[in-house]
Amino acid sequence: MGARAGESADLPEAVATELRRTAAELLGDVSSHADVMFDYILERIPEAGADDDLRGLTLGSCSSNLEAVLSMVRHGIDVSASKAPVTALEHARAMAARGYSVDVMLRFYRIGHAYFTERILTGVSASISDPALALAVVADLQRYGFAYIDRISSEVAAEYIAELDRIQNRVRAARTDAVRALIAGDQIDLGRAERALSHRLTGWQTAFVCWTERDDADLARVGSAVGAHLGSPHPLLVPDGAQALWGWVSTAQAPAVEPPDLAPLVEQMPKTVRISLGTPAQGAGGFRDSHAQAQRGRRIVELSGRGGLVTSYAEIALVDVMSGDLDLARGFVASELGALAAQGRQTEEERRALLAVLDAQGGLAAAAEELGVHRNTVLQRVRRAEERRGRPATERVAELHAALRLVEVLGSAVLTSESS
Structure with missing residues (x-):
């Protein structure tokens, strides 16, 4: 196709003249064509009639796009100058807001182009007595119409995606605000928060x-x-x-x-x-x-x-609860465990044995089963642990148990240097 409808280098003047005459004639009845195009689209895409606002925008998009493409043909305007009409962009935003996919939105343009080919171009060919001239006019209109739809559909798709991003950003912002307010313990409308968060x-x-x-x-x-x-x-x-x-x-x-x-x-x-x-x-x-x-x-x-x-x-x-202040927790462990608070494999075995006995409320058999060793091994390790601690396990039992639990969970974070 040439840069302008009806102005290809090898396009005869008769074809160019007929193209412009035909475009002017179609423009005179563009509202009627838009109504029929809308019905054609609605029959194939029921979503077009989802509500009154969307119906109005779909009809407006049909009308504005038909008027734009026919006006450009009439005046020989390069298709690269085409811009999506305001109603077409608003239609794309409305489709995004209603949750329709971009494919459904772009079907409007594919179906609209099908209507243009099936109804309008067929009528044009019937109104031109010279078959060769009619074929040339229809072919040039078809090429121009396709180029226009290709360009406009890219613009409306971009606007659809931009609107979807805006909607998603608003949803994310509302979710984030609701979550922050709930975490902070602010007074909020719980129903509104539930809707924002789903x-x-x-x-x-x-x-x-x-x-x-x-x-x-x-x-x-x-x-x-x-x-x-x-x-x-x-x-x-x-x-x-x-x-x-x-x-x-x-x-x-x-x-x-x-x-x-x-x-x-x-x-x-x-x-x-x-x-x-x-x-x-x-x-x-x-x-x-x-x-x-x-x-x-x-x-x-x-x-x-x-x-x-x-x-x-x-x-x-x-x-x-005990480790909110880690320095205090470390000092507590050192005070309660003495040399048993040092790092090393042997001290770890002794701590585990002592903790298992305390968990079992002094039962060596239960502790041995928990550790998977013989009860005599447990007893030996507990005695060595008491020696390292510098006092028996029966003294300050609650504090000893708490210190051992701290070490069990936090490990080196509350222990001193490697044992000698």
Whole structure:
């Protein structure tokens, strides 16, 4: 096709003249053609009539596009000068706002071009007595119409995507504001917050945090798996940067988050991701409190530099409370354990044996079963532990138990240098 309709270098003057005459004639009845085009589109794309506003914009787009392309043909304007009409851009924004896909939106233009080819060009060929002239006019109009639609559809698609981005940004902003307000304990309209979050704030709220050091981890998929395990196929997920994710589930009953209950979840998790679960709690306050616990659980896991793939706050709540000030916790451990607070394989075995006995309320057999060693081995290790500590295990039992639990969870973060 030439740069301008009717102005190809080898296009006879008779064809150019007839093209412009035909375009002028069609322009005189453009409203009627637009009405018929709208009905043609509506028959094939029912979404065009979803509501009065969309119907009006679809009809307006038909009219403005027909008028634009025919006016350009009439005046020999290069197709590269074409711009999407305001109504066409508004139609694209309306389609995005209603949640229709870009493919549905672009079908309007494909179907519109089909109408132009099937109805208008057929009428043109019938109104020109010279078959050769009619064929040349129709062919040039077809080429120009296709070039126009190709150009305009790219513009409206770009506007559709831009509007979708604006909508999604507004949705993300509303979600973020609602989450921040809930976490801060602000007074908010719970119904409005639920709509913004697509998340029920009544019932039991269980929060979790997922994080990783990898850039290629699919945390959204991990979050969905956690939600499904806890009883919600559609958890609320909020990215916290590129390597962390906050999540909540809302359930009618409190989900089980004890270690044995989490075993099936652990099996699903990638080894590069860590998950911290808060304790289930009710209502908007539970949304906040469970999240705070999940965040504190993450702190404990990162302090320890170890731990399993999935950690429930209930497992480490005591350690969290005792380690708010890490220097104080370290001093407490040193004071209670003495030389037993040193790092090293042997001291670790002795600490584990002493803790197992305290957990078993003094039962050597239960402690031995827990550790997988003979009861005499447990007894020997406990005696060495008492020697290192400098006092028997029967003194300051609560403090000893707490110090050993701190070391069990936080490890080197609360221990002194390597033992000699």
